Amino acid sequence: MKGQSSRSDHFGDLAAVIGATRETEGYCFGEALISWLRRHVAFDHCVVFGYRGALRPPLLFETFSPAESHVFVALYQEGPYLLDPFHHAAVERKEGFWRMRELAPDRFYASEYFRSYYSQTRLAEEVGFFVPLAGKDAVVLSLMRLKASGPFGTADARLLRDMAPLVIELCRQRWPDLPESEQIAPPSKATEPPVNEFDRTHIWESLSLTPREMHVVDMVLQGHSTESIARSLGVAPGTVKVHRRNIHHKLGIKSQAGLFARFIEIIEKRR
Template identity: 50%
Template sequence: MRADFEQFFDAVSHLVDGKQLNDSEVGKAFVDMMQSLISFDYSVIFAYRGTERPIDLYSTFDAADYDVFVSLYQNGPYLLDPFYSAASLPKPGVWRMKALAPDRFFASEYYRSYYVQTGLAEEVGFFVPAGEGVTVVLSLMRREGSGAFRDGEYALMRKAEPLVAAVVRNVWGRLGPRFDHSSHSRKDERTAEVEARARISDRLTLRESAIIELVLQGHSSESIGLRLGVATGTVKVHRRNIYRKLGISSQAQLMSLYLGRMKVPE
């Protein structure tokens, strides 16, 4: 598609005219700006801080898609998302999912049990550290029927990144109190997922706990070995010990335990 510079400048004007904008107004202006340059099907903006439940700042989903992309995602799967991992580092810039995903991502239980439900061909994110330990990720998505972004479109997103980052830091540079308020309001509501992970950790060593997260994210034994600085054979031994300690025999069962859908053995 050809860039619509009239739409682009109009969207930018809404972001820089000095008015106090709410999340929806900023999100809509961002989407309008990017739609003037490239085509995409969905957009969602999340703020991440540590392992806390991400805050959904804006999205373009209908009710059904919102349940999958936001509500279900916030209930645990985000912890295994390559975008969450990149936001936690943080890893600023514009990143394609395929550049961040582990080597076995598309064969992982996370992909099979959650990500496949999104029906996406590709997702690209603007990763912006916004201060106070918060990273804001603005995602653009294409459905399978629309196909992946072309290299030229990705290059255009990278050129827009300084402007997007400046807007995010200006508008969402003080999200810490919102996370604090959210954590305080939920302090007596430990989710099944959090409790399940705590019970799993009680049964495993720190090294084993790290390995199960890497396994569920989609890392092969070879990839885990490189990340942890151990031999591939050692990783395989750890994986066998993990399954034995947890009384399971498959990655699907491990995922169910991790997300609190299956009881951790006493």
């Protein structure tokens, strides 16, 4: 009887999720979905963001307290999202279930972004369901486990990956398109051309860097090593080191910490 009751509860929860896709309030769907997911896998938090290139990502659902939301949502939306591996994967139209460790650059966990922002989340692991929408928009549903809970186990990750096709289709039914999102750097004058919403490097235009240097800056801040940047650009590591020296000289900085501080300074000026 216990197994039959559990099976009945499972299908009842799934029916509630499907029914909630027609609700106008996203939180009804979110609450129904996490209730169903928690029947299968334990996690501490869930957050859903919409992504549209470099534009500020709209929040679609969260389970945080107000204090937690300040770090996970408010601070994130102010600019750090531009360096988030999940943001980059969404813009690149990845689909399915992915673990942060599968998407993060080779030096992500030693990057200034990780030390200065991501470490504040106190997460043991973050995983996500990536949902490309019509056009170039995307939705990412993230599940998080705090350090006190430990990372997702291999069996949990395998089960979530198996559940991905259903979760993705449910999210598409609930969020077929995204609400309007603010630009990180709206044009200051009506005569200026609009910012390319899918280009992250435009935030460095005020620093007199070359296009290649802006690309290098973007990859360094994401957490790519010199070798990783060289492979991406198809150049020798020594060439990347020259670009990095030139960047440091132009910006008057001596370290990645100084580069990240300049990034935050630019973001704050563009609010």
